[in-house]
Amino acid sequence: MSANDQSFVLRSTATSPFGRKVRIAAEVLGLSARVTLAPADTLDAKDTLRQQNPLGKMPCLLLEDGTAIYDSGVIVEFLQEVAGSEALVAASGPARYAALTLATLADGITDAALLMVYEKRFRDPGTQSERWLDHQRGKIARAMAAFEAAPPDPARTDIVAIGLSCALGYLDWRRPVQWRDNHPRLTAWLTAFARHEPAFERTRASNS
Numbered sequence: 173m174s175a176n177d178q179s180f181v182l183r184s185t186a187t188s189p190f191g192r193k194v195r196i197a198a199e200v201l202g203l204s205a206r207v208t209l210a211p212a213d214t215l216d217a218k219d220t221l222r223q224q225n226p227l228g229k230m231p232c233l234l235l236e237d238g239t240a241i242y243d244s245g246v247i248v249e250f251l252q253e254v255a256g257s258e259a260l261v262a263a264s265g266p267a268r269y270a271a272l273t274l275a276t277l278a279d280g281i282t283d284a285a286l287l288m289v290y291e292k293r294f295r296d297p298g299t300q301s302e303r304w305l306d307h308q309r310g311k312i313a314r315a316m317a318a319f320e321a322a323p324p325d326p327a328r329t330d331i332v333a334i335g336l337s338c339a340l341g342y343l344d345w346r347r348p349v350q351w352r353d354n355h356p357r358l359t360a361w362l363t364a365f366a367r368h369e370p371a372f373e374r375t376r377a378s379n380s
């Protein structure tokens with residue numbers, strides 16, 4: 173059976189911002205019905221996630237023969253190929269690398285936000301490093317400034333918009349930083365993008 177007609181299992185919680193990227197992509201590509209969400213516990217050594225992805229990170233996509241595909245960016249590209257589409261990122265050329273670079277910038281916001289959340293979650297009160305938190309805040313601030321200066325087209329769902337919307341959604345949910353008041357264009361962008369792309373609201377954890 174080729175990947176073009178098989179079903180997939182997505183190891184991810186409904187709240188994972190990187191998992192949300194994949195769930196939005198699957199919906200936009202018309203593949204949602206073929207992707208079953210199987211929550212993973214990244215802290216549980218017995219969870220099969222660590223065999224599927226030795227890094228123990230989610231999302232991780234499982235093919236019917238057990239093949240594992242990660243990380244979220246690779247999964248999005250894989251699903252796009254399964255769908256026979258180039259809707260989310262161009263297959264080649266300068267536009268591809270421009271989009272992949274901006275998508276990495278958006279993912280970097282989520283990565284830094286997660287590290288801030290983990291710093292608070294995994295360290296005992298009073299032992300958290302303010303220097304480390306500041307280091308991550310700086311990454312978020314610079315990446316957000318770049319997007320504020322040039323927000324993407326809110327009427328276009330591509331790999332950049334998907335990653336950015338999931339990053340901002342995660343900031344809104346976990347609040348490692350306040351971003352709305354000092355990023356009016358990005359705030360407007362997220363409102364307009366959510367209106368344009370229903371998969372954004374449909375993949376909110378409370379809606380799934």
Ligand SMILES: N[C@@H](CCC(=O)N[C@@H](CS)C(=O)NCC(=O)O)C(=O)O
Pocket residue numbers: 188189190191214227228229230231243244245279286
């Ligand atoms: N670059 C990865 C990042 C994935 C990631 O950091 N996932 C988080 C959850 S949203 C995770 O698995 N954290 C647990 C850990 O790092 O052990 C991707 O794009 O999929």
